[in-house]
Amino acid sequence: MLTWDSEIWGKLTGPYSSADNVPVLLQQLMQQYSQEVFDDLFQEHLFHQNTIYTATYAAMPFLAQIACSTSDAEVRKELFINGGIIEASRNECDEDPFPESWAELAEEAGSSVCTELYREYLEAIGKLKTLTKEVFSYAADPSIDDTEKRYILVADAAYRGSHSVANMLMTFMAGDEYVVVCPACAEDVFIWPDEDNPAEILQAYEHDPVFHTGQEAHVIAPVTSFADEEIRALAERAEAIGEQRLVRHLYYLAGETECPSCREKISVWPSLLGTFTM
Structure with missing residues (x-):
């Protein structure tokens, strides 16, 4: 994972060009999870207007680490869902060593950096996938509403590589048409x-x-x-x-x-x- 003071953060892109706020918010979450901080990070920096960025890939290992280490089932579920939404939004045609769309980043930061970022992203997705059984067990509780259950199914489909199923479920989230x-x-x-x-x-x-x-x-x-x-x-x-x-x-x-x-x-x-x- 990138260090907090890595110069690579300054080369990554987010919805507002710079990704400088991403490591700041991630560090706050690593110290103490806050849903408000996570919502800000996810909605404004990692998945703004349903788009993912190079900063999104770099953030995923930190989010996977939180999800895998927390004892809070609600936090685990939230990170499982949102990680799955990110994975569902990734171009499934991307191949190693890193996405073709990263050509500019590779030129600026180097191919080896891009290769490592992409490898760590895929590793993080694998870690989140291992939480499926725990999240499903938690989600089976009748107190979890159907919309949240469908988001969990979105994430599960994405982690299994069924991107088309995941995106179909996201598009028709209400399940009534x-x-x-x-x-x-x-x-x-x-x-x-x-x-x-x-x-x-x-x-x-x-x-x-x-x-x-x-x-x-x-x-x-x-x-x-x-x-x-x-x-x-x-x-x-x-x-x-x-x-x-x-x-x-x-x-x-x-x-x-x-x-x-x-x-x-x-x-x-x-x-x-x-x-x-x-």
Whole structure:
């Protein structure tokens, strides 16, 4: 990990160009965790406007160390979730020794520095992944609401390398609507809960039901079991932490329907994830 006084911090980028505040805030967290300080660090410096920066990569080993050493389950959960959000936002096509987008940093700080920063980032992600069992056990408590459970599933998917699943869940965090693209006609298909049974049944619509009421609902034929490995893994994990609405909806998201625009058959899951494949 970088030392607090390393000159490399001054070469890293954040949302406001300089990353000088990042080591200051990290040092405060390492001394005594504060949710207020972490929120400032995460929202204003590491993940500002849903974007990650070279400073984000450099900060991750410190956050992983806090998460792995704390005895506070709530802190562990917070860092697990936010680390997963960062990992989900990373370009999954990045390869060793470091991301191509770091070319300017490599020129300024040296390739060896970039290689080490990226290696330490990946190592930190691995450490956070080892916390999955503990976080899932904590999240299974009924006091944890469904939104937090879904964020935990986002992080878990990211740590498992299922970036498209993680980003899909983040995009449709409320879990009450999804949008897929028909592979035949490229039109959007709106997946929406049935009015009479919203927790159980999903249906397909040609237009956004929020703005177009009274339109025809198209049946989605649910599956009875999951053939796709990714959706099966997600269902198992959703079941483990008690996100039952998502479990029930996944049978429909793994099913088939008719495109309301062109009437071609659609397999919902690949059409849903296709939007999030890098």
